[in-house]
Amino acid sequence: MTTWFISDLHLEPSRPASIQQLFAFLQHINGEADALYILGDLFEFWVGDDYLDTPEGQAIAPLIQALRAVSDSGVPIYFMHGNRDFLLGERFATETGCTILPEQQVVDLYGTPTLLLHGDTLCTDDADYQKARAVFRNPKWIAQVLTWTIPQRIQRAQEMREVSKESTQHKSEEIMDVNQQSVEQVMRDAKVTRLIHGHTHRPAIHDFQLEGVDVQRIVLGDWYTQGSYLRVDETSGITLLTER
Structure with missing residues (x-):
């Protein structure tokens, strides 16, 4: 059988091709x-599960139903928060039938212990991003934001997106990529030989050695211009796929 991994779809109404x-x-x-x-960033932004009660939120009902159909078919769906949809909560999980995972999760992938991450925590060279992340992921900040009206939250999300776009224009590609030492440390701590993550939008399979052992880091691609999938098959192994 086969296990599939996707991330960084950044779904929004302005890109219906990705949704289809x-x-x-x-x-x-x-x-x-x-x-x-x-593994995170399923949506371009998510302002809380009560967004589902708005006309805009109800427009994604077909997607909720499609995810539910997969989980009802016997295929478990696991979701990990990204930096764009960390307000996605238990209501979404219940309606889709998915299970929300913690920020780091080790799974046994056909005999290989594998660490799963969204990937942004590995970009430790980007100090400004990590400081902002610490604020946004603080439970007190999240609780406060969820008291705002939905229009207020949407406006704030759009403002944050514009700030992010402006910021990335002035950062080097290296700063926005993962830090190799951070990669090696999380793999040591988790005692794994394989790491799968998204976030950087740089799909690739990186083979290297860690303390004399062959290990692997797999990066998932984004869906801005094409579909990107990782297929791990019990018999045929690992395949990174793209589809326009």
């Missing part, structure tokens, strides 16, 4: 996979 591509993918794996892991 996800529908096709979900239909393809319905009842035909061991599991689906979504």
Whole structure:
């Protein structure tokens, strides 16, 4: 059987092609996979599960139903928060049938202990981002934000997105990529030989040695211009796929 991994879809109404591509993918794996892991940033932004009660939120009902159909078919769906959708909560999980994972999760992937992350915590050279992340992921900050009206939250999310775009224009590619020492440290701490993450939008399979042992880091791609998937098959191994 096969386990699938996706991340960084950044779904929003302005990019309907990505949404349709996800529908096709979900239909393809319905009842035909061991599991689906979504490693963050499924949405361009998520302002809380009560967003589902708004007209805009109700527009994604078909996506909720498609995810639910996959989980009802016997394929478990696991979701990990990204930096754009960390306000996604238990209501979304209940309606889709998915399980929300912690920031780090080790899974046994056909005999190989594998660490799963969204990936932003590995970008430790970007000190400004890490400081902002510490604020935004603080439970007290989250609780305060969820007291705002939905329009207020949407406006703040859009403002933060513009600030992020402006900031990244002035940062080097190296700063926005993972730090190799941080990669090695989390793999040591988790006692794994494989790491799978997203966030950087740089799909690749990196093989290297850690303390004399062959290890592997797999980076998932984004969905801005194409679909990007990681297929891990029990017999045929690992394949990174893209589809326009």
